[in-house]
Amino acid sequence: MGLVICGGLPALSGCSGVGPRAIGWDGLDYAQATARSAQREMLLNIVKLRFGDTPTLSTVGQIVAGYSVEGRIDLGTDLIRPEYWFRDDVSVGIGGTFSDRPTITYNPVRGADYARMLLTPLPPYELVAMLTTGAPADATLRLAIKSLNGIAVGPGPEGPRPEGRRNREALELMEELRAAGMLGLEFRGHGDHRQVSLLVDEAEGRLDPRADRLLRLLRLDPAGRRFRIVFGFRQDRPDEISIYTRSLIEILNTVADEIEVPEAAVREGRTYPTRSPLRPADNSLRIESRSSRPEGAFVAVEYDGVWYYVRNDDFMSKRVFGLLMLLAAVMQTSGNSPLPVITIPSG
Numbered sequence: 001m002g003l004v005i006c007g008g009l010p011a012l013s014g015c016s017g018v019g020p021r022a023i024g025w026d027g028l029d030y031a032q033a034t035a036r037s038a039q040r041e042m043l044l045n046i047v048k049l050r051f052g053d054t055p056t057l058s059t060v061g062q063i064v065a066g067y068s069v070e071g072r073i074d075l076g077t078d079l080i081r082p083e084y085w086f087r088d089d090v091s092v093g094i095g096g097t098f099s100d101r102p103t104i105t106y107n108p109v110r111g112a113d114y115a116r117m118l119l120t121p122l123p124p125y126e127l128v129a130m131l132t133t134g135a136p137a138d139a140t141l142r143l144a145i146k147s148l149n150g151i152a153v154g155p156g157p158e159g160p161r162p163e164g165r166r167n168r169e170a171l172e173l174m175e176e177l178r179a180a181g182m183l184g185l186e187f188r189g190h191g192d193h194r195q196v197s198l199l200v201d202e203a204e205g206r207l208d209p210r211a212d213r214l215l216r217l218l219r220l221d222p223a224g225r226r227f228r229i230v231f232g233f234r235q236d237r238p239d240e241i242s243i244y245t246r247s248l249i250e251i252l253n254t255v256a257d258e259i260e261v262p263e264a265a266v267r268e269g270r271t272y273p274t275r276s277p278l279r280p281a282d283n284s285l286r287i288e289s290r291s292s293r294p295e296g297a298f299v300a301v302e303y304d305g306v307w308y309y310v311r312n313d314d315f316m317s318k319r320v321f322g323l324l325m326l327l328a329a330v331m332q333t334s335g336n337s338p339l340p341v342i343t344i345p346s347g
Contacts, residue, residue, distance in 0.1 A: 036299075038325065038328075039299045039321070039325065040299060040300075040301050041056075041057070041058065042299075042321075042324060042325060042328060043287070043299050043300070043301045043308065043309075043310070043321075044301045044303060045057075045252060046252050046255050046256050046259070046287065047256070047259065047287075047301065047303045047308045048303070049249075049252055049253055049256040050256040050257075050259050050261060050271055051265075051270055051271050051303070051304070052271070055118065055249075055252070056108070057108070057109035057114060057117060057118070058107060058108050058109060059107045059109060059332070116331070117248060117328070117331045117332060118247065118248050118249040118331075119247050119248075119249060120247055120331070121231065121244075121245040121246060121247050122144055122245040122246065122247070122248070122327060122330065122331065123231070123245070123330070124229050124230065124231050124241075124243035124245055125185070125194075125196035125229045126330045127140060127144055127145065127243065127245060128174075128185065128196070128198060128229050128241070128243070129185055129196075130326060130330075131171060131174050131175060131178065132174065132178045132183050132184065132185060132198075133178070134175075134178070134179075135323060135326065136175075136319055136320070136323060137168070137171035137172050137174060137175040138168060138171070138172070139319065139320045139323050140171065140323065141153055141167055141168055141171050142254075143246070143251045143254060143255070143320075143323070143324075143327075144245055144246055144251060144327060145167075145243060145244070145245055145246070146233075146244040146245065146246055147233060147234075147242075147243075147244040148167045148170065148171075148218070148241075148242075148243055148244075149218050149219055149220075149234075149235040149241060149242050149243075150233065150234040150235045150242065151166065151167055153167055166217050167217075169217060170214055170217040170218055173210050173211075173213060173214040173217070174214065176210055177200075177208070177210055177211055177214065180208070181201070182200065182201045182202075182203065182208055182210075182211060183198065183199065183200060183201070184198075184199040184201065185197070185198060185199065186198075186199050186226065195228060196228070196229045197226045197227060197228045197229065198226070198227045198229055198241060199225065199226055200214075200215070200224075200225050200226075200227070201225075202225070207222075218241060219235060219238065220238055220239070220241070221238040221239055224238070224239050226239070227239055227240060227241050228240045228241070229241050229243065230242050230243075231243060231244070231245065232244060248327060248328060248331050251324065251327065252324070255285050255287075255320075255324065257274065257275040258274060258275070258284055258285065258286070258287070259274065259287045259289070259308065260274065260286070260287065260288045260289050261274065261289060262289055262306060265304075265306075270304075284316075284317075284320065285310070285317050285320040285321055285324070286310070286311070286314055286316075286317045287308055287309070287310060287317075288308070288309055288310075288311065289306050289307065289308050289309075290306070290307050290309075291305075291306060291307070292307065293307050294307055294309045294311075296312055297309040297310060297311060297312060298310045298311060298312040298314070298317075298318050298321070299321070
């Protein structure tokens with residue numbers, strides 16, 4: 001004789017309640033796993049570019065979690081024996097199973113979406129929005145911006161340009177004014193007709209000296225308080241901030257130049273020597289390499305038998321890597337790609 005009971009065991013008493021509890025268990029876990037996968041894909045694409053390989057892009061279309069719980073109590077006895085003793089002729093068995101079989105759908109990015117994400121310059125108003133919400137100004141300037149109001153960013157043939165230092169000071173002032181609550185953004189219209197303006201606020205009816213300095217550095221009207229953000233190589237009006245941005249592929253190539261690749265890979269002609277000196281104390285992203293898998297790395301991937309990674313104790317590199325992830329997310333969400341869907345059973 002056998003009985004099957006679901007929910008009759010304390011350890012499995014949530015047979016019908018696994019779904020509701022799983023929302024708390026797995027909601028954040030799936031989101032974190034998706035984020036870690038995106039980080040590894042980002043690092044792998046940077047390494048691929050350094051070796052002349054083609055980057056690949058994918059998006060998580062849907063995650064469906066499936067659970068199965070079963071508990072059993074087996075009672076066995078022999079009722080036809082002439083002499084029946086309960087303690088000798090009854091056996092009790094307890095068992096149970098739990099299975100978790102998630103289904104994850106990945107969508108490779110191809111065609112127009114691939115070109116848009118990698119080759120289209122970043123929207124300038126998105127960069128300003130990132131700066132006004134706390135993105136690192138120095139790294140944003142170095143990686144994402146070619147020119148600001150007609151002033152070139154980056155070193156010239158003979159070294160750093162004096163005007164480049166003005167741009168860096170301007171973005172640092174934006175960061176300070178944002179933290180002080182004196183900068184904001186105004187959005188008007190939708191789609192292709194969307195207009196975004198930077199707003200400069202006054203404190204007690206007077207313009208903060210830092211804000212005044214910012215306007216002068218950017219050659220803006222010192223009497224203005226609203227400045228339209230546009231994409232362009234030069235400044236045409238004193239009430240506009242013209243930003244000429246880089247594409248994501250340009251940004252990733254800049255970072256790839258600084259990877260610490262094995263000397264053997266350079267000798268064999270599989271890649272080129274590191275072009276930019278490592279500057280761990282400033283706004284560069286330090287990607288190291290080794291033959292064995294690094295333990296405790298912030299993010300690590302294997303390519304052609306070599307592990308490339310970002311150290312977990314390198315805060316500056318993690319900060320810049322986070323900026324890259326944010327820029328990639330901006331390019332992904334600026335199109336028509338659907339957001340990932342996570343489905344967790346609740347009953």
